[in-house]
Amino acid sequence: MEMENDHGAHNYHPLPVVLDSGKGVHVWDIEGNQYFDFLSAYSAVNQGHCHPRIVGAMKQQAEKLTLTSRAFFNSNLGKYEAFITSYFGYDKVLPMNTGAEAVETAIKIARKWAYDVKGVPPGLAKIITCEGNFHGRTTTIVSFSTDTDSTGGFGPFTPGFEVIPYDDTEALEVALKDPNVAGFLVEPIQGEAGVYTPSDDYVQKAQALCEKAGVLFIADEVQTGIARTGSLLATCGNCSCAGHCERQSTYAKADVLILGKALSGGAYPVSAVLADNEIMGVIHPGQHGSTFGGNPVAAEVGIAALQVVVDEKLSQNARQLGDQFRQAMRELIAESDLLTHVRGKGMLNAVVINDSPESSTAWDLCVALKNNGLLAKPTHGNIIRFAPPLVMTEDELEACIQIIRKTVLEFTKDANQQA
Numbered sequence: 001m002e003m004e005n006d007h008g009a010h011n012y013h014p015l016p017v018v019l020d021s022g023k024g025v026h027v028w029d030i031e032g033n034q035y036f037d038f039l040s041a042y043s044a045v046n047q048g049h050c051h052p053r054i055v056g057a058m059k060q061q062a063e064k065l066t067l068t069s070r071a072f073f074n075s076n077l078g079k080y081e082a083f084i085t086s087y088f089g090y091d092k093v094l095p096m097n098t099g100a101e102a103v104e105t106a107i108k109i110a111r112k113w114a115y116d117v118k119g120v121p122p123g124l125a126k127i128i129t130c131e132g133n134f135h136g137r138t139t140t141i142v143s144f145s146t147d148t149d150s151t152g153g154f155g156p157f158t159p160g161f162e163v164i165p166y167d168d169t170e171a172l173e174v175a176l177k178d179p180n181v182a183g184f185l186v187e188p189i190q191g192e193a194g195v196y197t198p199s200d201d202y203v204q205k206a207q208a209l210c211e212k213a214g215v216l217f218i219a220d221e222v223q224t225g226i227a228r229t230g231s232l233l234a235t236c237g238n239c240s241c242a243g244h245c246e247r248q249s250t251y252a253k254a255d256v257l258i259l260g261k262a263l264s265g266g267a268y269p270v271s272a273v274l275a276d277n278e279i280m281g282v283i284h285p286g287q288h289g290s291t292f293g294g295n296p297v298a299a300e301v302g303i304a305a306l307q308v309v310v311d312e313k314l315s316q317n318a319r320q321l322g323d324q325f326r327q328a329m330r331e332l333i334a335e336s337d338l339l340t341h342v343r344g345k346g347m348l349n350a351v352v353i354n355d356s357p358e359s360s361t362a363w364d365l366c367v368a369l370k371n372n373g374l375l376a377k378p379t380h381g382n383i384i385r386f387a388p389p390l391v392m393t394e395d396e397l398e399a400c401i402q403i404i405r406k407t408v409l410e411f412t413k414d415a416n417q418q419a
């Protein structure tokens with residue numbers, strides 16, 4: 001911790017625990033203490049820590065060929081591209097590494113599509129985004145952030161974006177009247193903002209409005225995708241997906257789908273943009289790329305990570321455990337005035353602490369949870385996100401619920417005694 005403090009940029013404020021190993025739903029610190037991981041590296045580790053099939057695929061490929069760049073073909077990329085496009089039901093994929101890169105890629109595709117296909121005059125393409133969004137940390141992406149920590153001191157910003165309220169289809173309808181709109185970029189649930197879960201029909205309605213206006217519906221499922229919310233995607237647009245999801249009220253297929261995080265099960269940076277030919281076809285050689293995007297290790301890791309999701313029925317598990325978790329939290333909220341409410345879907349959930357966002361209560365509660373063997377992190381001050389790996393069993397979740405219950409009830413008592 002001292003070395004990080006002395007030699008690393010202070011761009012994070014980690015909980016005081018030093019992790020050394022992980023397996024499934026557990027991580028261990030350097031002293032050998034075991035914890036349930038309730039962050040899953042911001043939903044990158046949906047398949048559990050060090051999943052043997054994913055690590056196995058990575059090791060095997062790492063000993064054979066790691067990087068060719070896209071200057072040449074490699075014997076893994078085509079296989080991965082065929083696999084992932086059939087898995088999600090799209091014609092084409094553009095492979096990248098991080099979530100932010102995939103979002104940047106989607107923005108470029110949408111702009112190019114607006115000029116080449118829709119006929120927007122040069123330089124005027126506009127992308128609509130939502131208040132409270134989180135799409136990554138690049139200069140262009142923070143240009144449309146409404147979080148002052150993300151934007152303060154980083155201007156000048158990239159033009160061409162309009163921000164409208166989230167979960168507001170009337171505002172979207174008004175914004176879509178501009179004929180120069182290329183796309184609407186949206187998270188089906190706003191994860192970083194504090195697991196803001198919109199109305200059940202929001203995503204479906206927004207998709208329909210975009211379709212009517214001739215605007216690309218761009219879903220950022222970097223955090224919500226890959227079984228996290230109880231279906232393969234939170235937009236759940238692909239019901240040819242034979243068992244990795246069940247149809248939901250939020251059924252809406254994105255024109256441009258952005259994935260990252262759990263696309264590798266947390267083993268490696270792997271992200272992707274998926275779209276059909278008439279959209280992806282606007283990108284030609286030399287117009288976009290990445291040295292590491294689509295490398296052989298990423299390709300093998302991506303296939304293994306997606307196969308685990310189906311074989312281990314992670315969507316179904318996330319859905320069942322999510323119901324169990326929120327029910328338990330509602331019971332706890334009724335018993336303790338420390339928590340005000342719980343929200344979320346599948347295993348992407350958050351509880352709101354009964355204190356101001358400026359207070360240290362959520363942080364202190366996370367430290368207390370850590371001391372009782374469960375790791376979670378506050379987001380936006382008074383909100384705690386609960387998002388464990390999806391390979392958790394019902395019994396394990398019950399044990400976690402007991403840790404949360406005990407910690408919250410003791411914390412309430414301690415606070416009352418101090419008062």
Ligand SMILES: *Cc1c(COP(=O)(O)O)cnc(C)c1O
Pocket residue numbers: 042098099100101103134135136137187191192220221222223224260261
């Ligand atoms: C994490 C996240 C990103 C950015 O991913 P990075 O890999 O950190 O660049 C983008 N969009 C959403 C919704 C995210 O949760």
